[in-house]
Amino acid sequence: MKQKLTNILSTQHFGKPVYSASLAVFRIVFGLMLLFSTIRFWAKGWIEDLYINPKFFFSYYGFEWVKPLGDYTYILFIVCGISALLFALGLFYRIASVLLFLSFTYIELMDKTNYLNHYYFVTLVLFLMIWLPANANLSLDSLRKPKLSKRFVPLWTVGSIRLMMGTVYVFAGLAKLNSDWLIEAMPLRLWLPANNDMPLIGPLFNHVWVAYFFSWFGALYDLTIAFFLLNKKTRPYAYATVVVFHLMTALLFPIGVFPYVMMVSALVFFDTKDVDKLLQKIKTIFRALPVNSVYNNYTFAPIQQRLVSTLFVIFFAIQFIMPWRYLLNKEELFWTEEGFRFSWRVMLVEKMGYAQFVVKDGTTGEKIAVNNNEFLTRNQERMMAIQPDFILQYAHHLHDYYQQRGIQQPEVYATVYVAMNGRRSRLYADTTVDLAKQADTWKHKNWILAFNDNIYGL
Amino acid sequence: MQLMKKWYLTAGILMVALTTISISCKKNNDSPSDNGMDRKPMLENYASNYIVPAYADMVQQLSTLKTSIEAFTGNPDATTQAAAQAAWRNAYITWQKVDLLEFGPAYDKSLRTYMNIYPVTISKVEGNVSSGNYDLETFGSKDAQGFPALDYLLNGTTLDKYTTEPLAANRKQYLLAVIEKMLQKTTEVRNEWNDYKTAFISNTGTDAGSSLSQMVNNYVLYYERYFRGGKIGLPVGAMSGVARIDLTEAYYTQELTKELALKAMNSVINFYSGKSYDGASTGESMKSYLAAIGTKDDKGTLIADLITQEMNEALTSIQNLDGTLQNSIQNNRTAVLNTYEQIQEVVPLLKVDMVSAFSISITYTDNDGD
Known part of the structure; x- marks a missing residue:
């Protein structure tokens, strides 16, 4: 086994030297994208709107300890922005990449209301980047320590980024293979x-x-684009398609920087040799650029290589399994959303809900109708009303809040209506269940009422 | 490798095929692009055939009311009082057709807070009358003016308070100030609509600032909070469990309360289905737009039709309540609670189904439940 692994990673296979230029360019565009994204986030006042003003935050299972830091949240974003800049410049790369990964991930974990697949994608890519020699070329580090400057890196380094991109696309495509998307164009x-x-x-x-046409083309695009990008002959057309496709989605849907992230990230599919050629040409004009022009290889120490490759194998194994975890539940995934996140189900379902909570005093029977906006922002309320784990967390919060306010043994009931993909809205949660007594687990939540319809496919 | 190539080829052919199909489809399809899904005709219909005439009528009614109040204060006797009461009643009924239009200029002016916040706070009104020192422009005065204050002053106050009582002059003054403020605010909104109309019609998007989003949001908000909650829910105590007839609309003219609710429900239905203000014609509407999008329930009924159906059932349910609304609440609370449930049935259909099909979102902040 060990022998096999070493073999696979040998210079004949995944260890084959490719030009480091690709990884370096990817580092720069990705870092700049994140810097831009952070500035944009700040400029739009979202730090305040999303992380300072709300009174309550929806946390991820197991990450309840991750909370916004009040006014210090700004510092978090400063750290994120600066490390993104250092990351792009390739200055103190190792520290910058770790800081960027940590700060970005912390921000994402603060409130799952703001979960977006592309933020998750960024987190995963940043995790990979920590371990890769992305500062080996076109970086300030290579000026600082010329020894770091290498023209070649093992294929698997660039390859893992490509594989990550491919994973996103293929799973996004698989997720579209269902009757609502293909047969109903919903x-x-x-x-x-x-x-x-x-x-x-x-x-x-x-x-x-x-x-x-858009539904079918979208599914086909997602399923195949990574393969067309890999193939030398189809690559230019494939990349043009990437640009057109994502520009189209940017035009049609309010999905922020995601289309641009994908457009620049897809550059990593280009032949490393061509990227290197381009850099050499640019260097003839801008001579000060730290572009490596000598033939030297970046090599991982054997133990390091074994460690990182094992880590990556585990990482990708998790990536390949995560989107299938929904199969453990019999209920319709789109309805219960149990196993929906972290699975590249992007812009897949139109879902809207409306939730009215009532808190009942367990001893007097007195009822209080809850005004959601006393506790949640509009956006949080919108997300809460369609996702059961949100509904539960909120119900528990209401229980605790009203208990502190002197309500005896508060019981929390909710009337939730959800409409999905053009179907008539229906009652989503059992109105007779005291939600404060229900625990959030990975098992199916029995208080979610049946969907009573079928969506066929994956 | 061979397999890969085949895969590319298949995918490539599929893409080309799809593109070809789409292009040929496009050629075959010579029908005009408007298949009921264009929002401009809908906005045009609402603005020209409902909203603008509505404010014109409202201003007209308030002017008439003002004239009769002036006649009353000039010569307070039973005849002029009855005339003012009748004019008030007409204007209040008209208001039920206008209240649901609190978007655009009406929203900017907070028209409703000058017109119909109830219950009226009598201590505030009396305080203003006795001090003669008040500012109806302020938010704090919202429950001391408008139709509810006029209700108290015209229908809940005996004639002697305008004749022999020491504060009679102050009271007349206040009465005039209230109608003057209502007329002024409504006239401002009417005038602004003349300018705003073009912008309203041309803002055809579906983002939060679009005409459709603003209109639908405030229409649904009206239905949920001011119609369902204000007119029925709070008085019957649907949520609180405690009946409060003192919270009813037109409390001092109880035989009118149900009629107002009926008129309001009728307006909700007419506006949804695109009826013109005078009811003579029907044009593009939320209903026709929703029908064009074509969402259906599991039996194949258009959601657009379901909404009308449920709304009509709510209307019938109000009609079937015996006697005044206050009587029903006191003597047959269960029936009123059933009516409330029937009214409530429409809420998810509007707030979830319609809004979702329109690809807009609810942006208003919920007030207390009821």
Whole structure:
């Protein structure tokens, strides 16, 4: 086994030297993207809106200890921004990459209301980047310590980033192979007409066939694009498709920087040799650029290589398993959302809910209708009303709050209506269940009412 | 490797095929792009055929009311009082067709807070009357003016308070100030709509600032909080469990309360289905737009039609209540609670189903439940 692993990582296989230029360019564009994203987040006032103003935060299972830091939350974002800049510059790369990973992940863990697949993607990529010699070229580190400067890195380093990208795309594509998406053209059938006042192409969205076309094309794109990007012959067309596709989604949907993250990240698929050539050419113009022009290899120490490769194998094994964990539950995934996150189910379902909570005094029977906005922001309320783990966490919070206010043995009941993918809204949670007594586990929550419909496929 | 190539080829062919299909479909499809999904005609219909005439009528009604109040204060006797009461009643009924339009200029002016916040706080009104020193512009005065204050002053106050009582002059002054403020605010909103109309119609997007989003949000908010909650829920104690007839609308004219609720429910239905203000014609509406999007329940009924159905059932349920609303609450609370449930049925349909199909979101902040 050990022998095999060493073999696979040999210079004939995954250890084959490729130009470090690709990894370096990826480091720069990814770092700049995150710097931009952090500044944008701040400039839009979202730090205050999302992490300082709310009175309550929805935490991830097992990460209840991660909370916003009050006004110090700004410092967290400063750390994130500065480390993103250092990361891009390749200055103190190892420290910067660790700090960037930690600060970015901490920010994401503060409130799961703000969960976005592309933030999760960034977290995963940053985790990989910690272990890679991405500062071997075109970095200030290589100026600082010329010994660090290497023209070649093992193939698996660039390869792991490509594999990460491919994982996102393929699973996003697999997730679309269901009857709602392919047969009903849902939810695009609802989302596209909302954009029918766009110049030129707007009127097209009034036609159902356009929703079908987008649905099928989207699924096909996600499933195959990584392979077309890998192939030398198809790559230029594939990359052009990437740009057009993501620009289109940026135009149609409020998904922030995600399309741009994917557009720049896909650059990592280009032939490392071509990237190196480009850098050499640029160097003839900007001579001060720390571009490596000598033939030297970055080599991991054997123990280091074994450690990192084992880590990566475990990492990707988890990545490949995570999206399937929903199979453990019999209920419809889109309805219960048990196993929905961390699975690249991107812009997949139109879901809206409305939740009215009532707190009942266990001894007097007195009822209080809860005003959600006393506790939650509009956005938190919206997310809460469609996701059972949110509903539970909120119910427990209400229990604790009203108990402190002198309500005896508070019982928490909720009337929740959810509409999904154009179906009529229906009662989502059992109105007779005291939610404060229910625990959030990884098992199916029995108080979620049946979906009473079938969505076929994955 | 061979397999890979095949895979690319298949995928490539599929892509080309799909593109071809789409292009040929496009050529075959010569029908105009408007298949009921364009939002501009809907906004146009709402603005031109409902909203603008609504404010014009409201201003008209309030002017008439002002004239009769002036006649009353000039010569307070039973005849002028009855005339003022009748004009008040007409204007209040008209208001039920206008109250649901609290978006755009009405939202900016907070028109409702000058027109219909109830119950009226009598101590505030009396305090203002006796001191003669008040500012109706302030938010704190919202429960001392508008139709509820007029209700108290015209229907809940005996004639002698305007004739022999020492504060009669102050009281007349206050009465005039209240109607003057209502007329002024409504006139401002009417005038602003003349300018705003074009912007309203051309803002055809679906983002939070779009006309559709603002209109739907405030329409649903009205239905949930001011209609369901204010008119029925709070008085019957649907949530609190305690009936409070002192919270009813038109408390001093109890035979009117149910009629107001009926008028309001009718307006909710008419506005949803795109009826013109005078009821003579029907145009593009939330209903027709929703029908064009085509969401259905599991039996194949359009959600658009379901909403009308449920709304009509709510209307019938109010109609079927015996006597005044206050009587029903006191003597047959269960029936009113059932009516409340029927009204409530519409809430998820509007707030979840319709909003979701429109790809907009609810942006208003919920007030207390009821």
